[in-house]
Amino acid sequence: xxxxxxxxxxxxxxxxxxxxxxxxxxxxxxxxxxxxxxxxxxxxxxxxxxxxxxxxxxxxxxxxxxxxxxxxxxxxxxxxxxxxxxxxxxxxxxxxxxxxxxxxxxxxxxxxxxxxxxxxxxxxxxxxxxxxxxxxxxxxxxxxxxxxxxxxxxxxxxxxxxxxxxxxxxxxxxxxxxxxxxxxxxxxxxxxxxxxxxxxxxxxxxxxxxxxxxxxxxxxxxxxxxxxxxxxxxxxxxxxxxxxxxxxxxxxxxxxxxxxxxxxxxxxxxxxxxxxxxxxxxxxxxxxxxxxxxxxxxxxxxxxxxxxxxxxxxxxxxxxxxxxxxxxxxxxxxxxxxxxxxxxxxxxxxxxxxxxxxxxxxxxxxxxxxxxxxxxxxxxxxxxxxxxxxxxxxxxxxxxxxxxxxxxxxxxxxxxxxxxxxxxxxxxxxxxxxxxxxxxxxxxxxxxxxxxxxxxxxxxxxxxxxxxxxxxxxxxxxxxxxxxxxxxxxxxxxxxxxxxxxxxxxxxxxxxxxxxxxxxxxxxxxxxxxxxxxxxxxxxxxxxxxxxxxxxxxxxxx
Ligand code: ADP
Ligand code: MG
Numbered sequence: 022x023x024x025x026x027x028x029x030x031x032x033x034x035x036x037x038x039x040x041x042x043x044x045x046x047x048x049x050x051x052x053x054x055x056x057x058x059x060x061x062x063x064x065x066x067x068x069x070x071x072x073x074x075x076x077x078x079x080x081x082x083x084x085x086x087x088x089x090x091x092x093x094x095x096x097x098x099x100x101x102x103x104x105x106x107x108x109x110x111x112x113x114x115x116x117x118x119x120x121x122x123x124x125x126x127x128x129x130x131x132x133x134x135x136x137x138x139x140x141x142x143x144x145x146x147x148x149x150x151x152x153x154x155x156x157x158x159x160x161x162x163x164x165x166x167x168x169x170x171x172x173x174x175x176x177x178x179x180x181x182x183x184x185x186x187x188x189x190x191x192x193x194x195x196x197x198x199x200x201x202x203x204x205x206x207x208x209x210x211x212x213x214x215x216x217x218x219x220x221x222x223x224x225x226x227x228x229x230x231x232x233x234x235x236x237x238x239x240x241x242x243x244x245x246x247x248x249x250x251x252x253x254x255x256x257x258x259x260x261x262x263x264x265x266x267x268x269x270x271x272x273x274x275x276x277x278x279x280x281x282x283x284x285x286x287x288x289x290x291x292x293x294x295x296x297x298x299x300x301x302x303x304x305x306x307x308x309x310x311x312x313x314x315x316x317x318x319x320x321x322x323x324x325x326x327x328x329x330x331x332x333x334x335x336x337x338x339x340x341x342x343x344x345x346x347x348x349x350x351x352x353x354x355x356x357x358x359x360x361x362x363x364x365x366x367x368x369x370x371x372x373x374x375x376x377x378x379x380x381x382x383x384x385x386x387x388x389x390x391x392x393x394x395x396x397x398x399x400x401x402x403x404x405x406x407x408x409x410x411x412x413x414x415x416x417x418x419x420x421x422x423x424x425x426x427x428x429x430x431x432x433x434x435x436x437x438x439x440x441x442x443x444x445x446x447x448x449x450x451x452x453x454x455x456x457x458x459x460x461x462x463x464x465x466x467x468x469x470x471x472x473x474x475x476x477x478x479x480x481x482x483x484x485x486x487x488x489x490x491x492x493x494x495x496x497x498x499x500x501x502x503x504x505x506x507x508x509x510x511x512x513x514x515x516x517x518x519x520x521x522x523x524x525x526x527x528x529x530x531x532x533x534x535x536x537x538x539x540x541x542x543x544x545x546x547x548x549x550x551x552x553x554x555x556x557x558x559x560x561x562x563x564x565x566x567x568x569x570x571x572x573x574x575x576x577x578x579x
Contacts, residue, residue: 276348
């Protein structure tokens with residue numbers, strides 16, 4: 022059979038990946054084991070809904086075999102297997118073209134974060150192997166096929182023999198070079214350690230032939246070595262473990278193994294609830310914004326498990342939109358396994374869990390804000406916009422969840438402040454929370470409208486995001502203080518000088534009338550102002566909608 026070429030872009034991506042993505046070569050094993058585990062999950066899940074299938078726990082396992090002489094490492098599973106088409110489709114194309122197009126546009130960005138979201142796990146094997154052979158027999162099929170590839174130059178598929186359903190992947194491990202060491206991936210102790218490190222919680226046994234020693238028969242001090250098959254992983258999922266047993270690295274590894282992101286999580290939240298609804302959850306707040314986060318393609322959601330079995334990859338009902346950046350999983354014994362999507366939405370237990378998770382996330386963010394300001398601001402710079410959208414989109418409904426989490430840049434300390442910080446240091450005579458809108462901090466600094474407020478010694482919040490002003494309009498007030506734009510007609514400071522400006526108004530009436538005539542429809546009226554200090558003129562708005570808001574509204578497609 023003729024050798025097939027990888028699709029052109031796959032070839033490029035493959036080369037790029039082999040050379041750069043993963044910082045550690047050892048994770049190839051994690052990837053292959055997690056694919057094997059997924060394949061067994063698929064049979065397990067099928068058996069739940071298909072009466073002709075039985076899932077007998079003992080016959081499902083993953084087996085790792087190293088052969089030093091032949092330099093091969095084999096990972097076999099008893100999972101669902103792949104048909105010829107699946108071998109071709111799943112292993113023949115690496116990334117969807119959409120993702121690749123994105124990559125080339127953003128070549129300059131840090132490749133690590135972007136590639137992690139492709140799902141190129143299988144190909145990581147090429148980091149340590151120069152040849153891969155996959156033999157697979159799909160569930161319900163009589164035929165088995167062999168897929169072979171030596172890397173970027175293509176692959177070959179041909180029929181072969183295999184008795185049982187499942188997949189066997191054989192890696193021909195690279196020879197050591199001067200700079201790189203590959204022998205370790207054939208070493209029993211090293212392999213055991215890698216499996217323990219990354220795949221301990223895999224729910225199926227990962228077996229391996231391990232050398233043990235025992236006293237020689239009839240001897241008291243002479244030992245002999247023998248081979249014995251051992252299960253390497255403890256099979257207890259990380260979320261069932263006690264927090265005290267787990268290290269920050271365990272959570273980081275889990276985050277990476279689960280492909281929640283390629284960055285390190287900024288914070289993890291481990292929840293164990295043992296009340297009327299029992300559930301365990303591990304949630305993460307990512308450090309970096311996923312590349313598609315602010316696009317339509319982004320799908321929020323948490324993985325949903327029912328008693329250890331994955332039933333939904335992205336359960337969106339578990340997260341409000343404003344927390345859509347949260348990654349992670351929820352496992353509950355109280356959910357039925359073959360629950361459908363429609364029923365799920367109605368599910369009381371699920372609603373309870375969602376509510377509970379929401380308040381947990383809120384509390385964790387609040388404590389991050391309190392205890393680690395720097396980290397919080399890092400988080401806020403990535404996802405603050407989403408929180409502000411949340412205030413706006415929910416019509417202020419979840420105001421109490423969000424109002425203490427949002428921050429704005431302030432004129433006083435030239436840094437981000439919370440509304441609570443602002444209000445708590447307001448002078449007694451200050452009636453409103455003042456804000457100014459503009460494209461950037463620098464431009465707002467130069468706004469003539471800010472002069473009077475600033476001179477009074479009042480702090481001004483700088484709104485540089487389109488959503489800012491819309492969000493606070495939904496909030497209406499914070500701790501009974503209303504928000505006031507510095508460009509609004511009535512600033513609540515001008516009263517005392519009102520009379521004076523009236524007389525000036527008369528004096529300059531002719532000039533103002535002339536200006537109005539020239540400007541015509543562009544302005545509503547021309548008036549004397551007391552708020553100006555060093556600038557000759559400024560624009561103010563009348564009514565609820567500020568000048569900046571009007572700009573945004575006018576720019577919106579109807
Ligand atoms: P991902 O796991 O993120 O989908 P991978 O590159 O790891 O990406 O795997 C690609 C696809 O190949 C999988 O989605 C799966 O369909 C198939 N696959 C890989 N390994 C196995 C296996 N051991 N058994 C069955 N299917 C597999
Ligand atoms: Mg995978």
